Amino acid sequence: MIPIAYSAEVNAARAAGDAIVALESTIITHGMPYPQNLEVARQVEGDIRAAGAVPATIAVMNGTLHIGLNDDQLTKLAQSKGVAKLSRADMAACIATGGTGATTVAATMIAAHLAGIHVFATGGIGGVHKGAEDSFDISADLMELAQTPVTVVAAGAKAILDVAKTLEVLETQGVPVIAYGQDAFPAFWSAGSKLKAPLRMDDPAQIAAAHKMRSALGLPGGQLIANPIPKDAEIPATELAPIIATAQADADRAGITGKGVTPYLLQRIFELTDGRSLEANIALVRNNARLASKIALEMRTKQ
Secondary structure: OOOEEEOHHHHHHHHHOOOEEEEOOHHHHOOOOOOHHHHHHHHHHHHHHHOOOEEEEEEEEOOEEEEOOOHHHHHHHHHOOOOEEEOOOOHHHHHHOOOOEEEOHHHHHHHHHHOOOOEEEOOOEOOEOOOHHHHOOEOHHHHHHHHOOOEEEEOOEOOOOOHHHHHHHHHHOOOOEEEEOOOEOOEOOEOOOOOEOOEEEOOHHHHHHHHHHHHHOOOOOOEEEEOOOOHHHOOOHHHHHHHHHHHHHHHHHHOOOHHHHHHHHHHHHHHHOOOHHHHHHHHHHHHHHHHHHHHHHHHHHOO
8 A cells, every 4th residue: 555645735626626736846855955945845836826726746755655745844855855866766665665755757747647636847857868879878757758647847858968869769759749839849948949849739728638638549658848938037058058068078077977967967057157047947947837737727627
């Protein structure tokens, strides 16, 4: 039996059939320091409530899978040290051994589906790392999108990745990649890129309908909704490219591999942009939460 706990707010929403939006917890434990991480978590949850939906931040705490955290739990998680970063491979082990862990995109999708939540807002998905032809470093997020029926709203893939190869893997796995409101695939901190998104939709109702149609057709997996960062918050791709290249070279020299690559690069880019990358990250996460809420509301009307 799975030790699972729903917050009072999420429990009430489930009983009433209200719209719920899942949120990951690694952005709290691994994305920024305390107390800023707590402030941002509260802001994102507030954005979802303001849009008429209910937030469900997901985490494993002392061996229990929590779907939704109350403010005391959110505060405790934000202050915790040494929290595991959970994906598909280690989520069950963490729960079984009574551990505490923050959920990545893949783990959040698993938990959301288990809880009957259809929409999940995050910052950016993981993907194919540069040099993957040698390292085989490919995020489990891509395979999760291929098998778990959750619509994920993100600002594209993290810009530190090989985005072109990431799109190729998603295509091979049959994952719909839908740009919201534009033809170009967004580049995380930048609103646009030179890559064209396979699909485009301009209406949350269309996105919700596509999710429902996949279920009706018996197709596995979810959808990736690529939502561009607001223009007034973006860092132009031309400015970011040399910064990312410098950060990658630094990581290579330091011998950073595996799960350590993404946090190292994000921290290095934060330093090289004098904190602008984090400001942009916060803006895009909040923007994604607002769009996810609209989709969740449409999903509810179509059930």
